[in-house]
Amino acid sequence: MADPALHAAQPDVPYISATTESRLWRAVLMAVAFVFLGVFLVLPLVLVFMEAFRKGVEPFFATLVEHDTIKAIQLTLTVAAIAVPLNCIFGVAASWAIAKYEFKGKAFLTTLIDLPFSVSPVISGLVYVLLFGSQGWLGPWLKSHGIEILFAVPGIVLATIFVTFPFVARELIPLMQEQGTGDEEAAISLGASGWQTFWHVTLPNIKWGLLYGVLLCNARAFGEFGAVSVVSGHIRGQTNTMPLHVEILYNEYNAVGAFAVASLLAGLALVTLVLKTLLEMRYGGEIAGARRH
Amino acid sequence: MSIAAVNDGWRWKQPSVIPGFGLTLGFTLVYLTLIILIPLAALLWRSASLGWDDFVRIATGARTLNALKISFGTALAAASANVIFGTIVAWVLVRYRFPGRRIVDAMVDLPFALPTAVAGIALTTLYAPKGWLGAPLGELGIKVAYTPLGITIALIFVGLPFVVRTVQPVMEEIDREIEEAAATLGANRWQTISRVLLPGLAPAIVTGFALAFARGVGEYGSVIFIAGNLPNVSEIAPLLIVIRLEEYDYAAATGIAAIMLAISFAMLLVINLLQSWSRKRYG
Numbered sequence: 001m002a003d004p005a006l007h008a009a010q011p012d013v014p015y016i017s018a019t020t021e022s023r024l025w026r027a028v029l030m031a032v033a034f035v036f037l038g039v040f041l042v043l044p045l046v047l048v049f050m051e052a053f054r055k056g057v058e059p060f061f062a063t064l065v066e067h068d069t070i071k072a073i074q075l076t077l078t079v080a081a082i083a084v085p086l087n088c089i090f091g092v093a094a095s096w097a098i099a100k101y102e103f104k105g106k107a108f109l110t111t112l113i114d115l116p117f118s119v120s121p122v123i124s125g126l127v128y129v130l131l132f133g134s135q136g137w138l139g140p141w142l143k144s145h146g147i148e149i150l151f152a153v154p155g156i157v158l159a160t161i162f163v164t165f166p167f168v169a170r171e172l173i174p175l176m177q178e179q180g181t182g183d184e185e186a187a188i189s190l191g192a193s194g195w196q197t198f199w200h201v202t203l204p205n206i207k208w209g210l211l212y213g214v215l216l217c218n219a220r221a222f223g224e225f226g227a228v229s230v231v232s233g234h235i236r237g238q239t240n241t242m243p244l245h246v247e248i249l250y251n252e253y254n255a256v257g258a259f260a261v262a263s264l265l266a267g268l269a270l271v272t273l274v275l276k277t278l279l280e281m282r283y284g285g286e287i288a289g290a291r292r293h
Numbered sequence: 294m295s296i297a298a299v300n301d302g303w304r305w306k307q308p309s310v311i312p313g314f315g316l317t318l319g320f321t322l323v324y325l326t327l328i329i330l331i332p333l334a335a336l337l338w339r340s341a342s343l344g345w346d347d348f349v350r351i352a353t354g355a356r357t358l359n360a361l362k363i364s365f366g367t368a369l370a371a372a373s374a375n376v377i378f379g380t381i382v383a384w385v386l387v388r389y390r391f392p393g394r395r396i397v398d399a400m401v402d403l404p405f406a407l408p409t410a411v412a413g414i415a416l417t418t419l420y421a422p423k424g425w426l427g428a429p430l431g432e433l434g435i436k437v438a439y440t441p442l443g444i445t446i447a448l449i450f451v452g453l454p455f456v457v458r459t460v461q462p463v464m465e466e467i468d469r470e471i472e473e474a475a476a477t478l479g480a481n482r483w484q485t486i487s488r489v490l491l492p493g494l495a496p497a498i499v500t501g502f503a504l505a506f507a508r509g510v511g512e513y514g515s516v517i518f519i520a521g522n523l524p525n526v527s528e529i530a531p532l533l534i535v536i537r538l539e540e541y542d543y544a545a546a547t548g549i550a551a552i553m554l555a556i557s558f559a560m561l562l563v564i565n566l567l568q569s570w571s572r573k574r575y576g
């Protein structure tokens with residue numbers, strides 16, 4: 001191994017390579033990146049847990065077993081349990097229609113599906129107020145029939161569906177487009193029905209991508225604040241989700257309580273990140289989102 | 294175009310043996326219409342029925358203008374900061390090997406996963422006058438919490454992954470040979486980066502900037518805690534919408550929302566054009 005050119009191709013060898021920076025510059029760039037990430041990402045995360053346990057374990061758990069907190073957790077779980085499966089079914093249907101067929105207006109449809117990502121969360125809530133509020137299109141009719149949507153659970157569910165709408169579809173569309181239609185055509189020509197083809201051919205192909213999309217959708221459904229805040233009405237113990245409960249506790253100067261509930265949400269975010277990374281490492285080839293990184 | 298296609302007339306769907314087109318497209322369109330299109334139409338209808346004079350009165354009110362200025366100004370500053378630091382982070386993640394790289398890489402997505410309200414109270418506590426960072430900065434005479442600078446900090450947090458995740462995959466695909474060629478032809482490292490690598494990364498960086506900017510303009514949860522929410526000074530446009538709604542001033546809320554939506558859609562259009570342009574140019 002006398003030829004230095006062989007070594008120079010490897011990044012760890014202390015030659016000054018033509019395709020990397022000098023040691024000093026590498027150290028500077030890495031220091032800038034780490035300090036930046038440390039200050040902007042790690043510090044706030046650490047602070048959430050430190051503040052939650054600042055007065056010890058007891059006040060932490062005292063907040064979590066309060067009636068209003070338990071109600072908020074229940075409501076958040078309920079909302080996610082409705083919104084995520086609905087958007088999941090939509091994502092599968094939309095990606096089937098878009099990826100398996102060629103039709104005019106497909107690009108436009110895809111843009112419409114992405115629309116909620118470019119709308120401010122506050123506006124996502126506002127549109128439902130304009131639709132169902134007392135001055136809204138359907139408000140008077142709903143009122144005369146005794147149906148409550150706004151400032152009640154259905155409104156919160158709708159707003160959550162709106163903001164988490166694209167997650168599953170946007171993961172599955174590129175994945176299914178990449179996989180093409182060959183497998184399905186083979187199954188159909190061998191006599192399988194449409195449902196059989198979906199369950200036994202398509203679903204196994206997309207399961208990890210689907211899980212990936214559901215993971216991201218779920219994280220947002222748990223954490224949505226702006227849209228839900230506009231439609232919720234902030235009734236304690238009734239229409240308060242976990243993020244809204246964090247706000248109320250914080251504004252009441254109950255920092256330990258606010259951070260205790262916040263630490264649950266931060267814990268969920270960490271679990272989401274771990275699962276997402278594991279999925280990317282293990283099944284990276286079967287997830288479209290993993291290759292965009 | 295073949296003669297057969299002309300004879301068949303205009304056909305909007307290619308024939309396929311795979312069943313389920315009607316069912317899946319039908320469900321997609323119904324769901325999309327009910328959840329997204331009708332509610333957005335309600336907003337457009339409302340703002341259209343405002344009348345021009347009312348609309349101009351709302352749009353040019355001092356408080357509205359200031360809120361829009363603050364929202365767009367801080368989002369611009371935050372997206373610019375993210376372009377610089379996000380590109381450096383992406384470069385470090387793509388080019389350098391160090392222990393824990395996977396963990397650092399995963400951490401970049403934290404702002405996507407962490408609820409905005411949690412980020413909001415954490416950043417506020419961090420930069421408050423007695424906070425871990427607020428206290429030392431305060432001694433230097435820099436006030437972060439409850440100022441536009443605080444808003445910018447929160448928007449840097451939420452926008453970071455957009456830049457990193459847009460730039461990173463393009464960086465990974467850079468062909469090392471073009472760098473070798475540049476070096477062989479006598480370019481030093483800085484010339485190679487600034488004249489060979491950065492122009493190729495520019496479309497991705499601009500797209501990341503636009504995505505971070507668009508997100509920053511609409512951001513609410515992480516900002517309202519740290520902003521202080523002083524009208525005309527640190528009040529963002531989304532918050533003004535909420536305030537008008539709480540005052541039952543639906544007209545004003547709708548007007549501000551319509552302005553923000555129009556600008557967001559213009560941004561979306563620019564992003565799509567940029568992406569198709571960069572695809573055409575860089576494959």
